[in-house]
Amino acid sequence: MGHRVIALAKANEKGVSDKDIQKEIPELQPKQRAAIINKLLAEGHVELFHQNGVLIYKLKDPSRNAVKGADNEEKVVFGIIEEAGNKGIWVRDIRYKSNLAPTQLNKILKSLESKKLIKAVKSVSASKKKVYMLFNLEPDRSVTGGAWYSDHDFETEFVDVLNQQCYRFLLQKAEMAKSCKGGPVAARNVSYTPSSDVWKFISDLGISKVQLSVEDIEAILDTLVYDGKVERTLSVADTSKSDSMKHLYRATEPLLPPPGLVKMPCGICPVMKHCSSLGSVNPRKCVYMKEWLE
Structure with missing residues (x-):
């Protein structure tokens, strides 16, 4: 049941109260609920706050605490990767944004990977291309290819x-x-x-x-x-x-x-007769062709 409490806290950035947990997971008895909350607090998964006399539990981000002890270069690289979200970012773009030397950047990336703060994911758009994202993120479909790809x-x-x-x-x-x-x-x-x-x-x-x-x-x-x-x-x-x-x-x-x-999409396009190299309807901005090629 602990994972359900974590999922509930994750879905509510402002935190959840004991009443919220009781409402969303009614099968939990008061003693079970208290035991689970205490375990999550002890393991560092959630934090406890007081708001208007009510106890609020918020999801704790372990990566934030882990990166606090890192040097400035690691913090900069971590911030760049975090900003990229679940689509990830290529090492060349990290190097461009951080202005770090390739040797130094590779060392930092390996350090963050060893701490399980980030991970490298292969992109289906290029077999030899890896993108970096935070360790706990699920890669976007544009990276993995979704249901139509297996092992890239x-x-x-x-x-x-x-x-x-x-x-x-x-x-x-x-x-x-x-x-x-x-x-x-x-x-x-x-x-x-x-x-x-x-x-x-x-x-x-x-x-x-x-x-x-x-x-x-x-x-x-x-x-x-x-x-x-x-x-x-x-x-x-x-x-x-x-x-x-x-x-x-x-x-x-x-x-x-x-x-x-x-x-081809042109054969069933509802606005084909208006399509030309000029104007708002043109091949370069065609949403039907873009969807077909993807």
Whole structure:
């Protein structure tokens, strides 16, 4: 239960009270709660504060205490890496910002790594490129490649299987929609499926060893859109609120194989006729092309 208390304190930067812990983890008995808090205090995971007569527990950052005893150069390097967040920073950029000699910087990086204050993570964008970030951070998807990479290798077979299963699910939905009463328009509307339903179907299949998000499934569905096998639209429940917009997908049965242009975002771009080298709509700022290339 100690890790749940730590997670609760981490989610609340201003700290949590005993009442908050009791509310979020009701299964903890008073004696158990007191024992866990005392253990976390003794191990240095949390700090105790008094605010308006109430005891507040705040998560303690061990790296802050560890870096206090370091020399100025280590503090500077630590601060630069901390500022980079979970996307990390390349050693060349650290050297540029710190103005330290390569030999001295390498020595400092090794010292911080040995103290488990920072870690080096390989980036999928370059096999020989390492970025540095704080030891307790989870690397950003842009660094690890997300669910589509394993040991920095792109999982082609895994993506192909997901592609096939997502398409199979949409085909089944389209087939079921044909029996819908109300004519072709009603059947077409019924065949649209939210990406969350496709995500649930894939999750229930259990074919993925990693936890996939709805955004991951939408990335797979988008490849089907670019291949001309699937159509995508937005729900019209409340288009005035961007948060309420949901992507809907339906399988299509083209009469002819899609030409090469259709497989590119340009082939399905809603503003293609306005695209040119001048103006706000241009290839250099195209969000569809950027998403497709990623």
